Amino acid sequence: SQQGEEDPQALSIQEGENATMNCSYKTSINNLQWYRQNSGRGLVHLILIRSNEREKHSGRLRVTLDTSKKSSSLLITASRAADTASYFCAGLVNDYKLSFGAGTTVTVRA
Amino acid sequence: DVKVTQSSRYLVKRTGEKVFLECVQDMDHENMFWYRQDPGLGLRLIYFSYDVKMKEKGDIPEGYSVSREKKERFSLILESASTNQTSMYLCASSIQNSGNTIYFGEGSWLTVV
Numbered sequence: 191s192q193q194g195e196e197d198p199q200a201l202s203i204q205e206g207e208n209a210t211m212n213c214s215y216k217t218s219i220n221n222l223q224w225y226r227q228n229s230g231r232g233l234v235h236l237i238l239i240r241s242n243e244r245e246k247h248s249g250r251l252r253v254t255l256d257t258s259k260k261s262s263s264l265l266i267t268a269s270r271a272a273d274t275a276s277y278f279c280a281g282l283v284n285d286y287k288l289s290f291g292a293g294t295t296v297t298v299r300a
Numbered sequence: 301d302v303k304v305t306q307s308s309r310y311l312v313k314r315t316g317e318k319v320f321l322e323c324v325q326d327m328d329h330e331n332m333f334w335y336r337q338d339p340g341l342g343l344r345l346i347y348f349s350y351d352v353k354m355k356e357k358g359d360i361p362e363g364y365s366v367s368r369e370k371k372e373r374f375s376l377i378l379e380s381a382s383t384n385q386t387s388m389y390l391c392a393s394s395i396q397n398s399g400n401t402i403y404f405g406e407g408s409w410l411t412v413v
Contacts, residue, residue: 223401223402225404230407230409231406231407232406232407233392233402233404234404235401235403238401278343280343285396286331286350286394286396287358288345288402289345290342290343291342292340292341292342
């Protein structure tokens with residue numbers, strides 16, 4: 191069963207704008223991870239936030255986690271055409287199992 | 301860099317055929333995974349292996365089996381392919397009990413006709 195549900199399903203923005211996507215999950219997690227997938231390719235890990243963290247930054251990425259609301263957000267600042275991809279959140283529900291959402295498709299227009 | 305290699309990028313198989321999807325990782329990871337990805341459904345875990353010859357069912361194991369004879373290799377087997385198994389299959393690996401990053405292969409697109 192899917193753990194995460196991303197919102198929105200699709201997002202179209204102009205280059206230079208910020209992109210924000212949200213993820214809600216159902217059960218308790220050990221950590222939450224965000225992955226990126228370019229069209230037709232495998233997934234690439236972006237960032238991990240542990241259950242005892244509230245916010246984390248990595249370059250142009252900012253992730254928040256609210257365990258009371260079982261939600262997370264991913265912000266991409268100053269977007270570029272190369273950020274066009276699908277983004278997935280995944281909750282670690284035990285030692286090994288990551289449960290993925292359906293993803294948000296982001297299109298950055300030049 | 302970790303490399304997870306899936307042997308076939310694109311396959312077309314007939315209904316009822318036995319299909320093997322092979323995956324090799326080069327980082328001595330204990331954990332290996334097979335996911336299936338379908339539009340609107342995200343990634344669903346088929347099987348997981350935490351050691352050689354060890355396996356556990358994921359969320360959708362029906363119609364699939366796996367084999368892990370060597371640490372670096374994890375095979376997904378469709379005993380009798382059906383059209384509803386047309387999908388993209390993703391292999392992944394990770395360090396055991398790390399709770400950390402999973403590394404994915406590039407995916408195998410399987411079409412069953």
